[in-house]
Amino acid sequence: MRQAKLRTTQAAAPVRKRSRWLAVAHANSGVLFVLPAVLLFLVFGLYPVIYSFVLSFFRWNGFSGFSILPFACVAPTCSFVGFDNFKEFLFANPITAGMFRQAIWRDMFLLTTVTGGTIVLALPIALALNQGVRGQSLFRMLIMLPMVTAGIAVYYVWTFIYQPDGLLNSVLQMVGLGAIGAKQGWLGTSSLALPSVAVVLIWSSVPAAVIFYLAGLQTINAELYEAARLDGANSWHLLLHITWPLLLPITIIIVISTLNAIIQSSYQTIYLMTNGGPAGSTTTTGLMVFNYGFGDQRDLGVASAMAWMLFLALAVITMVNLRVFRSRT
Amino acid sequence: MPLARRNISSIVAFVLLALYALASCYPFLWMISAALKSNQEVLISRSLIPQVLRFDILTETWNKLEFWTYFVNSTVITLCSVVGIVFIYSLAGYGFAKTHFWGRDALFLGFVALLLIPSVTVLIPLVQLLRSLGFIGREATQFSTYSGVVLPIINGAGPLALFLFRNFFREMPHDLHDAARVDGCSEAGIYARIYLPLATPVIATVSILNIIGVWNAFIWPSIVINKDAWFTLPLKLKDLDLQLVTQWNVRMAGSLITLVPVIIVFLLLQRYYIRGLTAGAIKG
Amino acid sequence: MSAMKRLSGLTVLPTLLSLALAACGAPATSPSNAPAESSVNSTAAPAANTSASDIELTMWTWKVAHVPGLEAVAKNFEAETGIKVAVSAYNPDEAYRTKITTGAQSGDLPDILAYWSASQFDLAQSGQLVELTDQVDASWQGNFLAGTYDTKSVISQTQYDTCQKDPKCTSKDLQVGQSFSVPMLAGTSGFVFANKELLTKAGLDPNTPPKTAEEWLTMMQTVKEKTGQAGLVTGAQNADVTHFWLFQPLLMTSCGQETYDAIYNGKDSFTNPCAQKVFSFIEQIGKNELWLPGILQTNIDPADVAFAQGKAAFDIGGTYSLSFFLQQGMSADNILSFAVPPLSGAALSTLELGASPLIDVGVTTASTHQAEAVEFLKFITTPEQAAVFAKTVGDVPAVKIPADAAQVGTAVVGLVGALSDTSPFSTSKAQVVPETQKAMGIGLQQLIAGEATVAAVTAQAEEANTAGWVAKGGVQ
Structure with a gap:
């Protein structure tokens, strides 16, 4: 230079x-x-992002009559509606607005429980795998299996597990906790369906998180632990003061990739397992966007507008999260 | 004393892993068991062990899938995507972590923001775009169609790969960079000869995640690919599945066959972890 | 010197990148070099003068179960004309819609498209479907069942008026009398199927259907007490199923067609006692625990499987359910079917069900063989070929077919025999606005689960119906 x-x-x-x-x-x-x-x-x-942003101010049936380059919006299949699409689900239509508000809360529930649950499970598993346990390579393989298990099989098996006479209720019965089982099925009860879906999402995002943590653990210098041990630190201290802070960047990656997975693909899980029910209790924003985009009540402008509201909410949350994480390091 | 503590913690670790491993492999075991049952038994029985073992479904499905033909298609798409992802985003990760240029951080934020935009809404613009670029349409060739499948996949996988590479390169001591600079190494040389070889664990991570993702990808390829001969394995499986009206045993046998290559690749790439892990274990 | 060297070293990188990509199949040229215009031209290219034997038409549907039937007809078509037809299915519904939407964008639509009857007008307005108004002449029209082509494939005055008034309607340019498709499959929901074996086991007469809904409920209770199996199953996970297949038939008989229409069209109210009785009846099924356990996580196919396996005495479905039961290994002799029975004291003492079109087929403008594609539509809607289709799939075509078991199969003869020409549903002018559809779906599920009272569900439905009609430009 x-x-x-x-x-x-x-x-x-x-x-x-x-x-x-x-x-x-x-x-x-x-x-x-x-x-x-x-x-x-x-x-x-x-x-495509700009396209969907522009589209959120139009009403369009999705087949023809709208394009960005060159710009075209041909009536009657396409028409400019200003903020009407946003108004529709924010306040103008009480039914849609009510559903949208509830959907946002469900998103928040999924975002917190799935990211939290993934980290809480993945970190101990990664630590355990990193300890050199007997049969660790077998365990590693088994724990990674959800990643390769084909999507449709996953939903089918979990639906079986959640049925009234399914595996989960049977296991609860066996250990004498039959009373807390779901008589109408875990996905058939409004209050239990969303948490049950969250469990499936956690189950499928844990393996990748374990991989991330394992990769992160390798970069931690073993001498740090030696030195701390000599200073009389116990395992808990090591975890709290060395491992966790050093893994924080990895944790951020996991949080972001889990958020990504929830936004990009959780609607498929929900669509296949509960289709938003029972009684709308698992209808998330992603599913609503999907239904407006390709369901029987198609309105691509509304779908885009909803997606953008969701994006705004998430961007704010992510920023806050990153700030909080950063300020702690 | 430390030895005893170590034993206890290993036992705890062992039990924890065993429990979780059970939960995580159950659906996979179920897939195997369903592939060996009759369709009726799949629907009724809750047991993992088939009453009568039927291997004929597996062999029949293998033949109907025309495995090797579609294996080649899937491999081309997966390989191109993953090589593209690793190449483009290791470069970009290095650029964002170790070099400076105007607007760097804003640009990075733009990439990350892409993660949070629901992909459902970009399907239509992407298809319109591919058509006006000539990738798809009635006159499309296999080459252009596959490019149309691969490029958006690479871009979609970008943010996370970029995040991982950037994070890894940033954690590496800057002395390394400076020393190489003093030795007269160019930026490109530093990246190619020093940083990239050290990034093997990240390359392995990014590859594993994306090989699985792209291999199993269904929605996007099914939108872009319209010719049966160009199908990937999952598309061919779905096609087969549709002809038979939900035969769960065939569906699961087909899924298993489709997954075998991924599992093999997964086992091979695992070595990179094992090396790193054992090294860590000896030190600790 | 070093700065220059570094720079030149760096400029090599993009070149390397493009080489690497070229090596594995991505375009080496930048995307903007791709021949965008040529692809547009090519889709507009006129049909080549190829001989019939070289022509292969493509057809898409979302009904997997129909593929064998369509292929059987296609085979006959090829034998007669030399033109091949390749059928592809994409399911579920949303996947099919995605495929069509993106196909319309990429110019990759097949020659022939199956679509939900009476929903094809958006596609038509977008210029994706070939207009058939003049091609469907009197003799072709004569093939169709009454109340199919004439009411759902052709734009009616009411439909036109509603669209002009609805700000959300995107097919405002279409004129009364225009048509873009012909009906292929017909049928109706509102049928109840009973498992005779279970009824016999419970000591009930397996050949006499219940005369009233109350009687039906008692039968469910008896089965449950005597056999331990559930009383009723249906695909209640799908929020529309209970609404369309159980609530609507009950409401129609309970209130009569005029009040039924008035309620949905916002001129009467769900608080009407005749509607309240229907809500209470559905609540009773839940309160008496007569549904199959886990009913709200049971979708249509699993529900039908459960019924075929004898896990419930009754299953609510439609004409399309029968072929599925038979496929699941259930014997036709073991099934008793009847229309949803009316509540006692209902306005109508029996419910007649007629066939309405369910699936229409059209020819796309993207097709380079439109004339041949229209030929195929004509072919598949002839009584002979419709009979082939009906026999293969065990479902009711929208075409008048001979009531001959040898030609169309016993199951289809039975189904056609159960249909009537004077169903109140075929003259009904009720429109279910999307808001009401959503609220009713959710409300009825809550009622089934015992999570809400009749009063609460009624209030939700009323609010939704009011809001829905406001959004549609006011009650008409």
Whole structure:
């Protein structure tokens, strides 16, 4: 760097302009590393996002008559409606608005329980695997299995497990806790369905979280533990004061990837397991967006508007989370 | 004394792992058992052990799936996606972690924000885009169609991969970077010769996650691919499934067959963890 | 010097990247170089003058169970004309809608499209369907059952008026009398199926259907007491099932068609005593624990499987359920079927059920062989081919077929025989607005689970109906 600067000052006058440009280019040359990613992002990431944002101010049936490049909105299949789509589910239509508010609460429930549950399960498992337990490679394989188990099988098996005469009720009966079993099935009872879905989501996101934590644990220098042990720290102290803080960046990754999974794919789980029921108790925003997008009451403008509200809410939550995490480190 | 404590903690760890392993492999075991049962038995019986073992379903499904044909299709799509993801986002991760340029942090935030936008709403714009770029449509070739499948998949996997690579590179001591710089190594050289080889665990992580994800991907490929001959294994399986009207045993046998390659790759990539883990265990 | 060297080293990277991508199949050129225009032109290209034997039409449907029937007809079509038809199915419903929507965007729609009857007008307005108004002449129209093509495939005056008034209607340009599809499958919900074996075991007469809903309830109770099996099952996880298949038939008989229409159309109220009785009846089934345990996590197919396995005495479904029972290994002799019985003191003493169109088929404008595709529509809606379809899938076509068991199968003859031409549903003008549909779905599920009272559910339904009609531009 310094060498380069020296060179520019020494250079003759006609070359100076070119050199200054070179210096700026050089200072920003890191951008070349991110260029492929950015190009892809602009075309396949940003463009559809802008499209859906613009669409949230239109009413459109999804088949033809609307495009962004070049811009077109042809009546009657497409029409500009301003903020009507947002108004519809925020306050104008009491039924939709009521459902949307409840859906947001369910999202919050899922976001907190699934991210929390995933971390609470994945960290001890990763620590245990990292200890060099007997048969650890077998365990690692078994614990990763939910990742490769095909989607449709997962839903089917869990539905079986949750049935009135299913595995969960039978196990509870066996250990003498039959009374807390769900007589009408875990997915058939409004108050239990959403927590039951959360369990499935946790179950499927734990393996990836374990992988992340295992990768993170490898980067922790063993000497740190040695030194702390010599200072008389017990295992709990080690966990609390060395492992957890050092794994915090990993935890943030897990939180974000779990949020991502809930937003991008939880609607599929819910659609296949409960279809939003019983009595709407598992209807999340994602499912509502899906139903407006491709269900029988299709209105892609409303779907986009809802997605954007969800995004705004999540962006705020994520920012706050990141701040809190950062400030603790 | 420390030895005893270590034993107790190993036992606790063992029990914890055993319990969780049971819960996590049950659905998989169920898949295997369903693949060996008659359809009627799958619907009625709750037992994992089939009354009569039927291997004919597995062999029949294997033949009907035309495994090797569709295996090649799936492999091409998965390999291209994963190589693309690792290449593009390890580069970008390095760029975001170790170099400086104008607007770097804002750009990174843009990438992360992408994670939170529900993908349902971008399906239609993506399809419109692919069509106007000439990737899909009636005249599309297999090459252009597959590009249309792969590129959005790469972009979709981007934020998380980027996050992982950036995080990893950022945690690495900056002395390494400076020392290499002093030795006259270019940025590209530093990335390729020093940082990338050290990133093997992250590459393994990103690869495992995405190989599984892309291999099993259903919705997006089913939207883009319209020709039977270009189907991936999951699409072919769904096709087979539809012809038979929900035969659970066939469905599960097909799923198992489809998953075998992923499981093999998974086992192979696991070595990278085992190496790292044993090293850690010896030190600890 | 070093700065230059570094820079040039870096510019190599994108090149490397493109090489790497090219090596594995992604485009090496930048996407903007792709021939966007040529692809647009190609879809608009006129049909090539190929001989019939080279033509392969494609058809999409969402009903997996119909594929064998369609393929059987396609085989006959090929034998007659040399034109092949390849049928693909995409399910469930949402996946099919996704496929069609994205297909419309990518210009990749098949030649022939199956669609929900009376929902095809959005597609038509968007220019995706070929207009058939003039092609469906009197002789072709003569093939269809009354109340199918004429009422649901052609735009009626009422439909036109409603659309003009509804700000959300996106098919305002379509004119009265236009049509874009022909009906293929017909049928109706509102049928109850009984497991005769269970009835006999419970000491009930397996051949006499209940005359009133109350009698029906008593039968369920008897079965439960005597055999320990549940009284009633249906796919109640789907929120619309209880509403459309049980509530509506009961409401129709309880209130009569005029009041029924008035209630849904916002001119009367769900608080009407005739509607209240229906709510209470559905509540009673739950209170007496007559539903199959876990009823709210039971969808349509699992419900029918449970019924076929003898886990419940009665199953509510429709004409389309029968073929499924038979597929599940249930014997036709073991099934007694009847329309949902009316409550005692109801306005109508029996419920007649007629066939209404369920699935329409149309030809897409994206097709390069539109004439041939229309030929296929004509072919599949001839009585002979409709009979082939009916016999293969065990379901009722929207075409007049011979009542001959040898040609169409015993099951279909039975189904057709149970249908009447004077169903109050075929003359009903009731429109269920989406808000009401949602609220009723949720409300009835709450009622089944005992999580809400009749009064609470009624209030929800009323609020929703009012809001729904406001959104639709006011009560008409």
